[in-house]
Amino acid sequence: DEYVGQTSLKENLKVFVGAAKLRDEPLDHVLLYGPPGLGKTTMSMIIANEMGTNIKITTGPSIEKTGDLVAILTALEPGDVLFIDEIHRFNKTQQDYLLPYVEDGIVILIGATTENPYFEVNNALLSRCRIFELKPLEKQDLIRLIDRTLTDQKRGLGNEKIIIDEDAKNFLADMASGDARSVLNALELAYLTTDKNKEGKIHISLEVAEECIQKKACLLYTSDAADDS
Numbered sequence: 001d002e003y004v005g006q007t008s009l010k011e012n013l014k015v016f017v018g019a020a021k022l023r024d025e026p027l028d029h030v031l032l033y034g035p036p037g038l039g040k041t042t043m044s045m046i047i048a049n050e051m052g053t054n055i056k057i058t059t060g061p062s063i064e065k066t067g068d069l070v071a072i073l074t075a076l077e078p079g080d081v082l083f084i085d086e087i088h089r090f091n092k093t094q095q096d097y098l099l100p101y102v103e104d105g106i107v108i109l110i111g112a113t114t115e116n117p118y119f120e121v122n123n124a125l126l127s128r129c130r131i132f133e134l135k136p137l138e139k140q141d142l143i144r145l146i147d148r149t150l151t152d153q154k155r156g157l158g159n160e161k162i163i164i165d166e167d168a169k170n171f172l173a174d175m176a177s178g179d180a181r182s183v184l185n186a187l188e189l190a191y192l193t194t195d196k197n198k199e200g201k202i203h204i205s206l207e208v209a210e211e212c213i214q215k216k217a218c219l220l221y222t223s224d225a226a227d228d229s
Contacts, residue, residue: 003039003042003043003046004039004137004141004144004145004148004180005038005135005137005138005141005180006038006039006043006134006135006137009043009132009133009134009135012132013043013047013132016028017047017050017051020051021050021051026051026079026105026108027047027051027053027081027108028128028129028130029102029108029109029110029111029128029129029130030044030047030109030110030111030129030130030131030132031087031110031111031112031113031117031121031126031129031131031132032044032110032111032112032113032132032134033112033113033114033115033116033117033131033132033133033134034114034133034134034135034136035114035134035136035178035179036114036179036181037179037181037182038134038135038136038137038178038179038180038181039134039180039181040085040112040134041057041083041085041112043134044057044081044083044110044112045057045083047081047110048081048083048110051081051108053079053080053081053108054076054077054080054081055080055081055082055083056072056075056076056080056081056082056083057083057085058072058082058083058084059084059085059089060084060085060086060087060088060089060090061086061089063084063090063094066093066094066097069094069097069098070097073098073101073106073107076106076107078106078107079107079108080107080108081107081108081109081110082101082107082108082109082110083110083111083112084109084111084112085112086112086113086114087111087112087113087117087120087121088113088114088115088117088120088121092122095121095122095124095125096122096124098125099122099124099125102128102129103124103128109125109129111125111129117131135178136177136178136179137176137178137179137180138178139170139173139174141180142172142173142176142178142180142183143169143170143173145180145184146164146169146172146173146183146187147169149184149187150162150164150187157187157188157191160191160202161196161199161200161201161202162191162201162202162204163201163202163203163204164204165203165204165205165206167206168204168205168206168208168209171206171209171210171213172186172187172190172209172212172213175213186209186212186213187204189212190204190208190209190212191204193212194208
């Protein structure tokens with residue numbers, strides 16, 4: 001219920017997870033498909049938590065050799081959840097090696113991909129997975145996320161004295177284009193780079209928000225240039 005957005009997906013997952021718990025059976029394997037920054041990893045942790053199972057999180061690019069995958073799979077206990085981000089980065093050999101563990105239910109696979117799984121994941125794995133598509137967040141979802149971040153004292157910035165103008169909030173939500181990670185990164189950058197005023201508060205105005213987006217673009221450009229070199 002705390003997960004922002006994806007109303008239809010959440011309702012489907014409640015039924016899906018609830019049915020597995022009611023039958024006292026392991027969860028079916030899952031593929032989460034959608035643009036970056038929507039919380040696919042977070043959703044996988046929620047699913048594992050609801051099922052009361054351990055979860056191992058890894059990424060496709062981090063598993064360069066099949067031997068790396070072997071080490072991960074052999075370390076898991078039966079019924080554990082293996083979450084693989086960017087599963088589309090797995091080559092055919094890696095996907096084929098993973099298949100028996102999925103087929104025999106030794107692990108519960110939750111894969112995430114920004115690519116169309118029907119083109120990037122082999123048919124044998126696809127046929128054993130439930131596919132759930134995530135959509136870009138609505139503007140009101142992003143504004144809700146901003147508000148919650150600024151008031152949440154445990155997981156957000158609620159302990160800081162931050163005020164944000166409505167036009168700044170709308171601007172950040174518009175610029176994020178449905179990407180939750182983008183809006184949170186921009187908000188954090190605004191917080192970290194804005195000096196406190198005379199009252200000891202950080203005031204995020206529209207001007208500050210616009211400057212923040214420019215800084216964020218510069219950071220991304222610098223990072224990409226470094227990667228290219």
